[in-house]
Structures are given as C-alpha cells and as structure tokens.
Amino acid sequence: MIKTLFLPSLMAALLLALPMPGAAQDLVPRSRAEISLSFAPVVKQTTPAVVNIYASRVVETRSSPFADDPFFREFFRGFGATRPQVQNSLGSGVVLTGSGIVVSNYHVVAQADDIRVVLNDRREFSGRVLLADAEADLAIIQIEDAPADMAHLNLRDSDDVEVGELVLAIGNPFGVGQTVSSGIVSGLARSGTATGEGRGYFIQTDAPINPGNSGGALVDMAGNLIGVNTSILTRSGGSNGIGFAIPAALVAQFVAQAEQGHAYFQRPWAGISGQEVDAAMAETLGLSVPGGVIIASLHRLSPFAEAGIEVGDVIRAVDGQAVNTPPEMIFRMSVAGLGAEARVSYYRDGKDRETTVSLIAAPEDPPREPMVTGPDSPIPGVEVETVNPAVAAGQGLDTELRGALITDPGAIGGRVGLLRGDVVVAVNGIAVTDGASFEEVLKTARRQLHIGLLRGGRQLTLRLRL
Structure with missing residues (x-):
C-alpha cells in the first residue's frame, strides 16, 4: 500500500520538474557577463550630453491687499505699487552638436531674461535662444563660449522607432540632479494629448518623467536621441507612467532652421481644413477601416489644390507614413521641411491615388499692409x-x-x-x-x-x- 502511494507521487514530482512542451522557461544567468548586464554603458555614453537649464525673468507685480479676494480684486485691478519679481524655471536640455547647440522645451525658457546651462561636470555657461516655438514646445539654444567639441547625441530617425523598444529618460526631475529612468516605448503617433501650449505628435513612454525632466533626452539602447521629453499625463503632479516626447525627426528640422538663422520655426502651409475619418464616416466613404483626414475646404492658393486634391478626398499618407489626424499630417509636412516635395496618398471615388505636393510657406497674398x-x-x-x-x-x-x-x-x-x-x-x-x-x-x-x-x-x- 505504501509503495502504491509512493510511486505515483514520485512520478508526479518528476513530471512537474520536467519542462512542458511550449511552456516558458525561467533562465538563470550562466556567466559573470550575463549577471552584470545593465544600462550602465548607455548611461555613461549619453549623460555627458544632457544638461540642466536654469531660466529666469523679471516681471512687474502689484502689491494689493485685495489680490487674493476673487470679488474685490476685479474692482481694484491695477491698484497698488508695482515691484519687480524674479520668476525662475528649471528644466533639462540635450546637446546636439559639438559647437554647443542645445534643444529644450519652449516652456522651460519662454521669455527668459537669463539662461544658465549647467553641464554634467557642473561647469556653467550662459545660453541664448536661437529659435523657439510655443506650438511644438521646442527651443534651440546656443551655449555661449562653448568648449570645443562638446559631447553630444546623435539623432535617430524616429520613424524607425517601434512600440516595445527599451528607452532611457535622462533629466533633472524636481531639481534633485541628473537622473536616469528606464522604460519602453508605449505608443506612437499620439496627438492632442500634451499639456500646456504644446500640440502635435508625440512618442509615448512609461519611463518615469517628472517636473524638471522637460527638455531632457529619451534615448534608445544605442545611445541615440529618439525624442525630447515634454509632458506627462497626471492627476497628482507626479509620474503615472504616461509621458510624452517630441520625436527626433521634428527636432532635426528645428536645428536645421536655427542653423540657417531663422528666429521662428517655419512650417509648410497646407491651406486646407479637415477632420479625421471615424468608423461611421469610413462606412459612408466605402473605406474598409477608419483612417485618414477628409478634406473639408481648400484655400485657392493651397499647394494641395494645385496638386489636384479636391474637397472630399481623404489624405491617407504623407511620404509613406500613415496620417489619421490633422496634427499628424502637419507633423509629416514639418518633418519633410519647406522647399521639399511630399508624396501624398489619398482616396477618391473608391480608389487610392498618389500625387506630389510642393511644401511652401504660407503666402502673403493679399499683402498684410499694416x-x-x-x-x-x-x-x-x-x-x-x-x-x-x-x-x-x-x-x-x-x-x-x-x-x-x-x-x-x-x-x-x-x-x-x-x-x-x-x-x-x-x-x-x-x-x-x-x-x-x-x-x-x-x-x-x-x-x-x-x-x-x-x-x-x-x-x-x-x-x-x-
């Protein structure tokens, strides 16, 4: 009786110990090299190119006893003597060239009177804004008297980035000092999700991003910059694992225009208005799946009109990249840049078509005549x-x-x-x-x-x- 009970129990134990066909197996590190695997090599390569940015500006404020009263402050607006007050902001930046060109967020340096750039080794330099744009929430800064051949990051084509890739976010959260956090790319083509003035097209990541990380680097495992951290989605003010970064493809255009001497970012002009195609609209149009931007109106000078596109057409892709919202379409045009020609795929009368659109600046026609x-x-x-x-x-x-x-x-x-x-x-x-x-x-x-x-x-x- 004892043997009868023991043998089945032993067989069961052996069966449990054997790996089942198709089942996942836990792997144990088998060498010292595997045990020591870490992000350290990537961190050592990239952190010297990530800087802290301290910006300040002087504003005139009024001292009034009614300032905190929601009723009386409207009646006593402008009451009291003015006094200067210094407003400070803290953020991060990424060095992109050996000559000291840095990219950061617009909201970090907006209207700043003084910009201080602090390198990883704690050296400080003055900075001046070359180009800034509130809509994209990007600013290009030149480090004054920059050291020769500064450490900098290479830009990776963000169109090659895939969901699930490992990434590192580097910045100065809460002013505690340079910090590295890890995560993955959680989503692509996020539009209309940023906070503040920034609007556009973003890479989403779950790498912890907190206040002070703005303008910092989002890098891949090769140490290339794939995005500039810009905002988080949060109710508490801290990171909930939903952060957004501006793709490196757009950053490259900002750097190019800054080096050409532009003070403001110049976007290609579409001269159209439209909306994304939802499920109900797709069924009406005869599309198998929702997607694209349907044209609602065309300006008479629109380069899309000149290329043969008409009201009611559905723009489906720009330069081979799918577009599903107007911000995505403008992003794709901005990445291509002024003066370029974009391949535009569109849908009309049950057929997919393609044309070439010249990317031009918004025309001064008629003259603005101040x-x-x-x-x-x-x-x-x-x-x-x-x-x-x-x-x-x-x-x-x-x-x-x-x-x-x-x-x-x-x-x-x-x-x-x-x-x-x-x-x-x-x-x-x-x-x-x-x-x-x-x-x-x-x-x-x-x-x-x-x-x-x-x-x-x-x-x-x-x-x-x-």
Missing part, C-alpha cells in the same frame, strides 16, 4: 493688418478667414474693449475684408458702432455709442 486708424476715426490709433494666409497661420486662425487683425488696440481702443489679437470681421453689419476697409467703414459710423469680432475662436459683438 496701418493705423487716423485721428478723424471714431477709434483713432488702432493698429491693424489684413488677414492673409501667413497672418492666419501665425495666429492659428481658419485658413479661409477674412478680416482685419488688431495688432495694437491703442489707448482709446483698449478702453472701449478691443484687444490685441481680435479679428474684426464686420462693422455695423458691413463686412470687413482688410485693414483699409476697416478704417473706411469706421468713418461712416454716426451714432453707434456694432463691431463684429472673432476672439479666441468665439464670435462677439462690441456695441458702442458715439
């Missing part, structure tokens, strides 16, 4: 300019919008409610198409003014008695 309303105007001293494609692109306005952009409301205009950035589209029911027509219509007013405005995407009417 002007100031004269002393005989009901609102003298208002500075305006005609809204054209270049103005609309710079202000984030609709491609087809026509009107007069207020660049300075002047003393009287400011008192009656006009703001810088307002677009006047009508006065007393008469359409305003440019700066000149704005002044002409103003002069015809007698007893009242009804000024139709576009402000922050909303339509408003300013009513005044003369």
